Amino acid sequence: MKFISKPSEGLQGEIKIPGDKSISHRALICASISEGTSKISNLQESEDVINTLNSLKQLGVNIFKENESYFVEGKGFRGLKKPENQLYFGNSGTGVRLMSGLLSIQNFSSSLTGDESLSKRPMKRIIEPLVEMGANISGSKEDTLPLHIVPSKKIIGINYEMPIASAQVKSAILFASLGAKGETKITEKSISRDHTERMFEYFGASITYSATETKLKDTEKFISQDIEVPGDFSSSAFFMVAALISKNSNITLKEVGMNPSRIALINKLKEMGGNIQVFNHSLFGKEPIADINVKSSILHACEVVPEDVPNLIDELPVLFVACSFAEGTSNFYEIEELKHKESDRLKAMQEGLDKMKINNFFEDSIFCIEGKGKDYKSPNFLAETYYDHRIAMSFAIAGLNSSSSIEISAPESINTSFPEFIDLGKTLGCNFELS
Numbered sequence: 001m002k003f004i005s006k007p008s009e010g011l012q013g014e015i016k017i018p019g020d021k022s023i024s025h026r027a028l029i030c031a032s033i034s035e036g037t038s039k040i041s042n043l044q045e046s047e048d049v050i051n052t053l054n055s056l057k058q059l060g061v062n063i064f065k066e067n068e069s070y071f072v073e074g075k076g077f078r079g080l081k082k083p084e085n086q087l088y089f090g091n092s093g094t095g096v097r098l099m100s101g102l103l104s105i106q107n108f109s110s111s112l113t114g115d116e117s118l119s120k121r122p123m124k125r126i127i128e129p130l131v132e133m134g135a136n137i138s139g140s141k142e143d144t145l146p147l148h149i150v151p152s153k154k155i156i157g158i159n160y161e162m163p164i165a166s167a168q169v170k171s172a173i174l175f176a177s178l179g180a181k182g183e184t185k186i187t188e189k190s191i192s193r194d195h196t197e198r199m200f201e202y203f204g205a206s207i208t209y210s211a212t213e214t215k216l217k218d219t220e221k222f223i224s225q226d227i228e229v230p231g232d233f234s235s236s237a238f239f240m241v242a243a244l245i246s247k248n249s250n251i252t253l254k255e256v257g258m259n260p261s262r263i264a265l266i267n268k269l270k271e272m273g274g275n276i277q278v279f280n281h282s283l284f285g286k287e288p289i290a291d292i293n294v295k296s297s298i299l300h301a302c303e304v305v306p307e308d309v310p311n312l313i314d315e316l317p318v319l320f321v322a323c324s325f326a327e328g329t330s331n332f333y334e335i336e337e338l339k340h341k342e343s344d345r346l347k348a349m350q351e352g353l354d355k356m357k358i359n360n361f362f363e364d365s366i367f368c369i370e371g372k373g374k375d376y377k378s379p380n381f382l383a384e385t386y387y388d389h390r391i392a393m394s395f396a397i398a399g400l401n402s403s404s405s406i407e408i409s410a411p412e413s414i415n416t417s418f419p420e421f422i423d424l425g426k427t428l429g430c431n432f433e434l435s
């Protein structure tokens with residue numbers, strides 16, 4: 001498969017963005033351990049989410065699709081059954097880390113694996129707190145996949161101070177806490193996304209949470225719920241940047257998740273001069289949503305400080321693209337977590353920016369990008385994506401402002417989170433060619 005992105009005449013139109021990845025994982029898992037049947041609409045049908053869905057099926061949960069919605073027949077906290085094979089989570093850190101928490105409280109053993117990229121990612125960050133809770137979970141010598149879990153006699157709630165801002169780690173602890181004796185309290189220095197807290201509350205858990213502290217008390221059961229998954233803010237980010245940096249653009253993205261712990265990119269792009277309007281505010285369950293209108297804009301450089309980082313961690317690659325077509329030098333502080341994502345995203349983006357002839361350097365924990373302004377056209381090149389969906393989509397957006405084209409390596413990776421990306425992009429006027 002060959003994917004080429006070429007200069008566009010401008011983006012126009014209105015689209016509905018498919019469901020959020022983080023919320024889709026949580027909706028499936030919470031529904032599977034609730035009592036009764038839950039209906040999930042607008043579930044993200046990406047490879048990551050489908051791997052979690054298939055793992056839940058292997059654990060004995062009946063999940064089926066009818067009229068565009070998914071129905072999940074919940075088994076309660078203790079009703080899952082031992083899987084016959086290893087559970088495979090593909091590329092998904094969220095899938096494997098959240099499910100590790102849940103599997104740690106089951107009375108059967110399980111093993112969890114993933115693809116080449118996931119097999120290199122750090123799991124010590126979940127193993128340590130889960131072991132502290134009494135779980136029997138171990139990884140490879142390097143604390144990577146496969147993870148092996150054997151039943152534990154006693155899981156206890158913990159008081160955990162998070163060493164890094166990570167919603168995946170926080171959520172692994174919260175899922176394990178559903179089977180723990182006593183209260184769990186998690187404190188964070190920086191704020192990570194709170195979708196698990198909101199979903200637990202929706203399913204009836206005894207949970208309280210603020211920006212930096214989450215407390216979960218003994219919760220006996222979850223009651224099944226109907227869930228409408230908001231559009232994925234991180235998917236929207238690619239088209240937001242595309243419209244800002246392309247001439248003659250005016251697009252509207254409908255029903256996008258506006259969880260405050262996810263939307264720092266909007267404020268950053270507005271500070272840069274982006275013409276962005278957010279309207280039609282509403283709620284899907286406990287999650288805020290809204291429509292977003294974005295028009296072509298002249299952008300200026302930005303500063304991303306450490307407190308911003310967890311809130312726009314997944315949007316950094318495409319923000320680097322926006323900064324390349326902005327006036328002035330942008331600075332990003334303490335973005336090292338990027339090295340531990342689906343690829344080493346700092347390295348992958350630096351390589352691509354070098355090919356775009358955009359000066360960039362990483363020194364003393366500060367990443368700098370010298371933008372070349374709105375009229376700059378990137379030279380043609382082949383972007384090496386390291387099979388990372390967000391790297392692929394970021395350089396596809398850069399291609400819209402190239403002198404003739406940017407080719408994207410391994411475009412199949414886009415199916416990890418946004419299989420509709422190319423078709424929806426074309427609907428808006430992106431000059432994408434797939435052959």
Ligand code: S3P
Pocket residue numbers: 021022023093094165166167168169171192193313314
């Ligand atoms: C996610 C949390 C983030 C994010 C990932 C999804 C989640 O990871 O990068 O794409 O759904 O909880 P970390 O929690 O590891 O930072």
